[in-house]
Amino acid sequence: MPSPSITVVAHCWLAAVVFLTVRTAAGYVHRITAGPARAAERLRTLREVGYVAATLVTLALAVTVETVPLAAAAIRRGAPALPAELVGVLAAVTLLLGPVLAGVLAVRLGTLRYRRASRRLDLTYRDVTGWFTSRYAATVLALAAATAVVTAAESTVGRLAVAVVLGGLGTVLAPYAISFTVRDRPATEREREIAGVPADCRLRVVDDRTRFGVALAAGVLPGQRYVFVAESLFSGLDERELAAVVAHEVGHHEGGHVPRRFGAVLAAVAPLLVALELGGTTALFAGVGLAAAGAVGAFAVVRRTEYAADAYAARQGLGPALASALEELAVQRVLLTTPGPHAGPFAAHPPLHARVARLEAETARERPATTA
Template identity: 30%
Template sequence: MAGSSVTTGVLFVGAFAVLPAPLFYAVGALLRRNRRTATTQATGIRKARRFGYGLVLVSALTLSVIFSPFEPLSTALRPFLGDYAAGAETVAVLLGPVLLGTLGVYLGVFPHWQSVRDIDQSMRDAAKSFLKAALLFLLTVALTLTLVVAVPWPMQLVVATAALLAVPALMPAVVMLLADTRPLAETHPGLLADFETGDISVHVLEAKSAKVANALATGLPPWRHVFVSDYLLAELDAEQSRAILAHEFAHHQRYHIPVRIGGLFLYGTLWAGAVFLDVPYALWGGVLFLVPLLFGLFWVARRTERDADRIAAARTSPEAMASALWRLTELNLISGNRGGFASKRKNHPSTLRRVEALGVPPGPEKVAESETVVRPAKRPWVTGQQSPDSSWWLGVAVLPLQAALVAFLAAYNWTREPALSGLLVLLLGLLSGTLIVAPILTASLFFDARAVRDSDDEWDPSSYRYGAVGVLQFFAFAGGLVYLVTVPVSLYYLWKRGKLDWLATAHLRRVGEKIR
């Protein structure tokens, strides 16, 4: 039994190591083929990468629940870690697949990113940079979780609180550990002539090979830093560079960083305390309110960005700040305008909105560029059509039909053979829902939503979000509650596509023909 458990665990870890890279290489190729500009291609690759990371995390969490406790690993760690072995085993079962899977996703889309961005960074260097950052992050998380599991209450709350405080405080050291840096005064002494640095240190990040045009303010008083990439300094003129530096200095001078993390720190401390004190529903209640908290923190972050823009514009000029923002948008291949839900889940406002807030007219060419919808190009076989020429929606209809069939058979046999009814739910509902329906639903939602986006249809569904609903169906084996999400979403999708009207009309037509 132990040998079988080890073999199964090794197979799953091997799947995390091998499958993501070719899968997301294919996804990246598909995205590039159907997007018409470098900016829209870069946007698609970023979305694919985020989707891949989320998929890996959800899969790793599921497997950690299935395989933990993994006794062979606990036995191997116990001579070295003693009482800490159980906590370390739980963390390793979760974080090991996460590291392998996210690395696979990153390397899978990297060749496409390399081509779109026209960067000199090799895949080997990219993998080294990713692994350095990922290992540092995962080791920090592993150490914190291991200590939290091992120590008694109330030391658990102390450890969790210390970890929350240590992350922003030590971030300057993390940046300097992960990247080569040098003082800005050595390379561009004139840029700091008008700034009172005080306890703020300014460093240049070497990022030309990756073409990263960015600047960031990190750290807490009295150890505060500003980092600016060498690629940014090479591509911006002196006035634009000063505006960016003034923006980052404003974050420190207005204490934006403590303001941003204050809400998260307070929430995390209260949530951890409630969980450790066994307050009823504390764990899932905290998870439930985490989403609105994050949107609230994004709102605060956008406000602080506008505040820093305003101060930087007063220190240099509104025109210099606006031109620097537009230049960064162009260098990083990002959309100049985001609206709707996309703007609510970002910690930076869109460039167009930031420039408008400064009172600087963006110019007709900037308005035209920023108002271009980031979406796939028309394919030759759907150009000019008013509705998507796609039959993938038929795969979406499979799920409601399967759920209705299982419910009918289970109800029909319940009064006669309850045991048979339960077997039908297990075989037809959960197993077929995972092994047969889930792959069909995932592919159908993804490709049909993409076809809708390619058409002239007014509805603009996200293929990634609906594809994620299909991925959720893979967890039907764990219980029927998944159907409470996937079936309503599928029916909503079919309704938006007008297919429920089509089915109803076709049925009424057949009834009318029979009557005649």
């Protein structure tokens, strides 16, 4: 077994190689692609393919240099009373928060220089490192804790029950987790007035350096429904366009989309939990296959809720304003026009042109009722 120092150095070298490789590839893509919008889309594809490649290469190196056994041995020395199952979970978390995080972050930093040019991003390497590390770490730790609790249950029914409880708790606490991992602040009265957010929704304004997206709905409890909006929208859109974007997010709350999405994800994970209970290679492969099919279904549910939220905004008389906002954000390269050919059935958002077309059709249906 290699020494811990050799293992650390090997993973550091790999992260450096990933960074240089991705940066070279990103420069080539940016140089040969006509137009910044198209370059931004290709760089997104490069980044996301890079995530997968970097993770696989990192895991291969981890197997070669026995990273997980080394981490497990160090944990046992520091806390000999821990159960073997918990030691295994902690060793896996060490791998994810160490080598895998370094590789994925190297991909993100490797594309940053050219993404800044193609998408007009005002980001530093420090901004990206701080935000991405905190979000990634919070996600890994939450998943590790959930995995440990779920696997501790003694039956499939028990595991499903624990998964439902934990997932429900996560859905309830999501607004606070988001606030913890992004830079946000309460909206001012003037910002609430411009956004037209209902009284029972809390509006939070997010620092653009976190790059969390354009807007987001979170929370399910009465009085705890949150809408997060990027700060740049107040300067990049007119008042009706901003109100339309917020109305779309309110539509997620009014349509019950937050718990519906949770249910879709839970349905996708259930076959895998059953397979783990049954044991055996055949059951495991079947569970993975069914979970992958469930994931495709879950993403389809998410895309339908996006269309439904657009329709809600249109019913508020904001359909044309939302279509205009989407197109303006595409011009500003805040939004990309398609989910990307690599996403396919795993895309969480429909293509922008499809959303605009539906909004125009929805507006045409509403117009006769308005003028009658």
